[in-house]
Amino acid sequence: MSYIALATTTLGSAAGSVTFSSIPTSVNGVALRDLVLIFDGTLSSSSGNIRVQFNGDTSSSYTYVFMLGSGSGSGASGAGNFDGVLGGVVGASIRSAQIFQVMDYSATDKHKTVLNRSASQNDNVYAIVSRWPSNTAVNSIRVIVSGVNLASGTTISLYGVA
Amino acid sequence: MTYTLIAHTELTSGQSSITFSSIPQTFTDLQLVISARNNEGGFYGYFEVRLNGASSGHTQRILRGNGSGVVSSTNTVIDMAANATGTTANTFNNGQVYIPNYASSVAKSMSVDWVMEQNATEAYQEIKAGLYNSTSPVTSIVLFGFSNFLQFTSATLYGITAGSSGGVVVS
Numbered sequence: 171m172s173y174i175a176l177a178t179t180t181l182g183s184a185a186g187s188v189t190f191s192s193i194p195t196s197v198n199g200v201a202l203r204d205l206v207l208i209f210d211g212t213l214s215s216s217s218g219n220i221r222v223q224f225n226g227d228t229s230s231s232y233t234y235v236f237m238l239g240s241g242s243g244s245g246a247s248g249a250g251n252f253d254g255v256l257g258g259v260v261g262a263s264i265r266s267a268q269i270f271q272v273m274d275y276s277a278t279d280k281h282k283t284v285l286n287r288s289a290s291q292n293d294n295v296y297a298i299v300s301r302w303p304s305n306t307a308v309n310s311i312r313v314i315v316s317g318v319n320l321a322s323g324t325t326i327s328l329y330g331v332a
Numbered sequence: 333m334t335y336t337l338i339a340h341t342e343l344t345s346g347q348s349s350i351t352f353s354s355i356p357q358t359f360t361d362l363q364l365v366i367s368a369r370n371n372e373g374g375f376y377g378y379f380e381v382r383l384n385g386a387s388s389g390h391t392q393r394i395l396r397g398n399g400s401g402v403v404s405s406t407n408t409v410i411d412m413a414a415n416a417t418g419t420t421a422n423t424f425n426n427g428q429v430y431i432p433n434y435a436s437s438v439a440k441s442m443s444v445d446w447v448m449e450q451n452a453t454e455a456y457q458e459i460k461a462g463l464y465n466s467t468s469p470v471t472s473i474v475l476f477g478f479s480n481f482l483q484f485t486s487a488t489l490y491g492i493t494a495g496s497s498g499g500v501v502v503s
Contacts, residue, residue, distance in 0.1 A: 173335035176497055242406075295394065325494075
């Protein structure tokens with residue numbers, strides 16, 4: 171397995187979203203199989219679930235299922251017709267560390283499955299799986315929290331896995 | 333190189349702790365991968381993951397499955413359980429810790445997973461949200477055992493370096 175750094179950004183000021191575009195299917199002749207996105211940061215205010223949207227698709231076509239631990243209880247749920255890949259909650263005080271793994275992102279014969287592990291120590295611990303129902307290769311990724319800005323100092327990095 | 337082996341150890345005999353020190357500050361994130369067994373007499377024996385060797389300043393939020401139910405809790409340490417001598421022979425736990433921006437001057441959030449399997453109904457797996465509430469860069473990691481880790485326990489530390497390639501545009 172090879173791990174290739176594709177892009178990274180640390181916000182110098184609050185931003186409504188971060189988008190990685192022109193994502194290749196190979197680098198220097200090495201074909202990439204999966205993508206890994208690492209989120210480490212906070213919001214400017216309030217809290218909310220991260221959404222990851224592929225190829226500019228903001229339609230309510232994504233599905234997810236999750237389990238969570240709150241520290242005093244546990245839960246699980248799922249939904250269809252969501253407007254993005256679901257990530258864990260991010261707040262404004264303690265940084266949330268989240269890992270998104272997009273399996274077979276460049277495949278053109280299958281829907282895209284995404285695994286998310288979210289670590290927000292002052293909220294919940296999550297394990298989430300989402301599906302983007304498209305056979306199109308992923309060429310852009312937008313990270314957003316609906317209605318809230320990502321805070322300055324938030325770092326998001328994208329890696330390709332060969 | 334994006335994914336770099338920093339250090340690896342496999343015990344040739346029992347010892348109470350494993351330490352990674354003088355961790356280079358040149359990477360973006362750290363990933364620690366563990367395979368552990370200890371000499372507790374029951375099914376499992378906990379050990380702590382102490383950043384900078386600190387015995388305080390860590391907290392965690394846990395979701396655990398034990399083969400028959402699920403529980404969630406919090407604690408003021410970051411820990412894992414190793415297979416103990418009461419579990420199936422030659423079986424070790426499997427755990428990993430991912431620490432983004434370990435060299436930064438902010439508190440360190442981390443993602444922790446571990447499983448402890450055996451040839452019986454009782455086995456454990458946990459996912460955790462961890463926090464090391466210190467603005468100090470992480471320069472060492474101690475796996476602090478309350479009983480000895482057994483021979484063949486191993487731990488591997490990797491550095492992950494963010495960067496740019498392939499023409500990806502960030503906006």
